[in-house]
Amino acid sequence: MAPREENTKSTGRVLRISQLDALELNKALEQLVWSQFTQCFHGFKPGLFARFEPEVKAFLWLFLWRFTIYSKNATVGQSVLNIQYKDNFSPSLRYQPPSKNQKIWYAVCTIGGRWLEERCYDLFRNHHLASFGKLKQCANFVVGLLKLGGLINFLIFLQRGKFATLTERLIGIHSVFCRPQNVREVGFEYMNRELLWHGFAEFLIFLLPLIDIQKLKAKLSSWCIPLTGASNSDSTLATKGKECSLCGEWPTMPHTIGCEHIFCYYCVKSSFLFDMYFTCPKCGTEVHSVQPLKSGIEMSEVNVP
Numbered sequence: 001m002a003p004r005e006e007n008t009k010s011t012g013r014v015l016r017i018s019q020l021d022a023l024e025l026n027k028a029l030e031q032l033v034w035s036q037f038t039q040c041f042h043g044f045k046p047g048l049f050a051r052f053e054p055e056v057k058a059f060l061w062l063f064l065w066r067f068t069i070y071s072k073n074a075t076v077g078q079s080v081l082n083i084q085y086k087d088n089f090s091p092s093l094r095y096q097p098p099s100k101n102q103k104i105w106y107a108v109c110t111i112g113g114r115w116l117e118e119r120c121y122d123l124f125r126n127h128h129l130a131s132f133g134k135l136k137q138c139a140n141f142v143v144g145l146l147k148l149g150g151l152i153n154f155l156i157f158l159q160r161g162k163f164a165t166l167t168e169r170l171i172g173i174h175s176v177f178c179r180p181q182n183v184r185e186v187g188f189e190y191m192n193r194e195l196l197w198h199g200f201a202e203f204l205i206f207l208l209p210l211i212d213i214q215k216l217k218a219k220l221s222s223w224c225i226p227l228t229g230a231s232n233s234d235s236t237l238a239t240k241g242k243e244c245s246l247c248g249e250w251p252t253m254p255h256t257i258g259c260e261h262i263f264c265y266y267c268v269k270s271s272f273l274f275d276m277y278f279t280c281p282k283c284g285t286e287v288h289s290v291q292p293l294k295s296g297i298e299m300s301e302v303n304v305p
Contacts, residue, residue, distance in 0.1 A: 025077030054118040259285035
């Protein structure tokens with residue numbers, strides 16, 4: 001009953017992106033299987049499978065082929081995306097699975113081709129005889145032709161959306177959906193919101209380095225706190241000099257900028273070098289010159305309440 005039901009299924013056109021995604025999933029699965037297999041022999045002597053690595057890989061890929069394409073007419077990536085292979089030589093529009101010969105030729109072209117390429121590479125690398133040199137040139141020529149054919153096939157696939165690989169075209173199988181696909185409803189509200197916030201974040205990343213936060217803070221403070229007139233009297237400096245107007249700590253090497261407030265030398269000098277229009281954050285006085293505190297004012301006087 002199952003084969004008869006399969007033959008009555010109608011086939012649908014598969015998107016190009018779905019076929020390419022299936023190929024990428026197949027590659028990811030092969031890498032995962034190989035990494036898990038090599039970890040099983042992690043504690044053994046290094047290079048245990050170095051001489052027989054192409055044969056071991058071919059055996060693993062043959063094992064995957066037996067329980068995917070040979071049994072279910074689809075690779076693992078295609079099964080995830082609800083895709084199967086269909087016999088392209090069948091005149092019927094209904095689903096017709098690939099024949100046994102097509103499945104075997106698929107294994108020969110994919111698994112056998114990769115094994116032959118890796119084994120020939122090792123053979124030519126270890127032998128440098130003249131006869132092997134000519135054989136290597138012939139092999140490189142054949143590989144180049146196959147890659148050129150794969151490129152041409154891929155360009156045709158992008159135009160027509162059929163036969164994603166050269167192997168599929170040669171043996172006559174192509175991808176179809178297993179079941180009819182529902183019409184996809186795509187909403188762009190989430191995408192629009194993400195694009196909006198992403199653009200706003202990039203704008204802030206560009207804008208924030210251009211804003212002088214310290215100067216803006218001083219300007220806001222001058223608006224909130226009434227400005228006091230500048231005074232250079234020694235008594236005023238003594239009463240205002242208990243802390244640096246920038247860092248809030250006891251002033252180290254106290255200096256003034258022409259107003260009644262005192263700053264650490266390094267605080268005011270670094271701020272002035274960073275911003276040539278630096279103003280006092282307390283009263284808004286512009287910096288005309290950075291002068292040390294007058295020697296007549298002793299720091300002991302600053303402690304006088």
